[in-house]
Amino acid sequence: MLRLSLRRGLRSGLDFSRRASFATSTAHSKFAILFPGQGAQYVGMGKDLYDTYPVARDVFEQANETLGEDLASLMFAGDQDKLTLTANAQPAILVTSIALFRVFESEYKLDLLKHCAYVLGHSLGEYSALVAVGALDLGDAVKLVRLRGQAMQESVSQRTEPTAMTALVLQGTSIDALKTHLGAIQPMLPSGEVAQLANINSSKQVVLSGTRRGVGLAVQELQARRLAARAIDLPVSAPFHCSLMAPAADTMREALRNITFRTPVLPIITNVLGEPVSDPAQFPELLVRQVTHTVQWLASQHYCQDHGIQDFISFGPGRVLANLLKRELPKATIRPIATTNDIKQFRL
Template identity: 55%
Template sequence: MGKDLYTRYPQSAKQVFDEADEALGGNLVKLIFEGQQSKLKLTENAQPAILTTSIAILRVLEHELDFDVAKACTYALGHSLGEYTALVATKSISLTDAVKLVRLRGEAMTKAVADRQGQTAMSALVVRGDHLPELEYSMDEIRASLPPGELVELANINSTFQVVISGTSKGVDEASRILQRKGFAARAVDLPVSAPFHCSLMQEAANAMEEALKTVEIKKPIVDIVSNVTAKPYSNPEEIASLLVQQVTSTVEWNRSIDYCKKQDIDEFLCFGPGKVLANLLKKEYPLDKIRSITTADDIDGLYDELKLKIDNSVSRTQENSSK
């Protein structure tokens, strides 16, 4: 993950990896490129690794293709951990502060449920037809009906056809069964995660983030960032820390965040980071939009070739008109 960027772009991507590695006291780069996958997938490692790789891609776009976030983008947004990527991309938080924050975030999330001995779960549900509103309403009923000590909540609303639920193992199983029986969900897929993210079981982690964010300088983003919690742009820099704290236990309102952008006539999305999940969701929801995913150095080369072709064609047309 990201090694092609690291070796091919020493003046941009390598600097990002090295800065993040130094911020965390070393070993991050080695873990990403050479470490065991089981260790890399631990959330305290995965979060800074994904953030670092994402920003490395952005830095290459900026240095090699003259990409300018402020000029090119109307909004910036990121899914869960990706919101920190958006904050770094828009110069609201430094990369050094961000990787430290997400390392703490991952550690705190794991610690928050350490005493539950694996009795927690997350599950992705395929939503049937137009039943998302009914599914959301049913989740409130299911939550209220669970016995003491059991919990299930909506962790992510990723699209009109996909949600993720989170909580105790019994709570998640019960919700999956009921939602499928009612015909609101077609099937459920258990997710191999180390903690039940974005539910109230993460309150201890939210408390840890609240303290950590008090020590971080947060500036006004150079581009409006759409919050995971409100599905609207931050109104001022002062509310960013508060919403990042709320984000730990709240539903990731991704579908409504994208819907907000669509209502502002956005029809072009650039998705960067080590994976294509969000880009694929967008392509399925909005097949006529222009959605580009940048995950590797080859993707960047392809974008460079496309831009060069556009410039060459533009120059050719200009010369043709001049000759006339």
């Protein structure tokens, strides 16, 4: 009878593997949840969620209502250049990430306190992390990241010199040695030029941010010293996570004074510290500092590893974080949830 029932189920298209849930499974250890930052956006992202799951549709509609505009339509069928604008990309990625998380949470009976150890987000993704663990309301997060994107763009809109962000693949050097060399290079740059460490993404990949000339000169010097191999200019509209973003940090400090943060159900490994924080009183200042300070993603990953975490799930468009983590921690298990299909195919 069981075999017959199974055959009937397969013929009817039922996916019996999805009957498993975190609530009933004992064959898993605690894991960490990841959320991506800007750069993962693409037209069409999230539409499969909106069309399939009411819980996801609620997330998109709440964002539309909060912003007073149809962000969902821009995401599903809009212009890629308009979606890529920082003020649009940031809320779009946050909303998609939370919609994916909410659907997964519902479908698999996920209990963060029981099943997870830490939550962390890359840059913008830190706001997604705060929403996921109940420290920040979704509506407040959507308004904040829209403002954050606008403020970041406006920070450089009046500058006459162009800005840049460049990813570097390192060779034959450590992160500490790279920092030492960058510290020596900065005073050598012409007056007004900036080249600072924006992201430490892995032991082999970092991102420099600043003025275009300053970053270009710093890259040339690092390559001449055989510390960096490839250099890839990033298609961004502002130099994130460097001192040029100081006006944006001031804007965010003022806005965050009016936001209520709650104690998260799980610690959040923050970008600025690379270690967990649970005190809601610390979140506003850390989010302000994040705008101009280095994203400590390498330290964040290794904190998880050093505390026994080998399983990770990322929620959000694209697979950049999954690829970074797999290269840095090859023994870890990382499962990206970026589409409806990823949710349906997930295995405990």
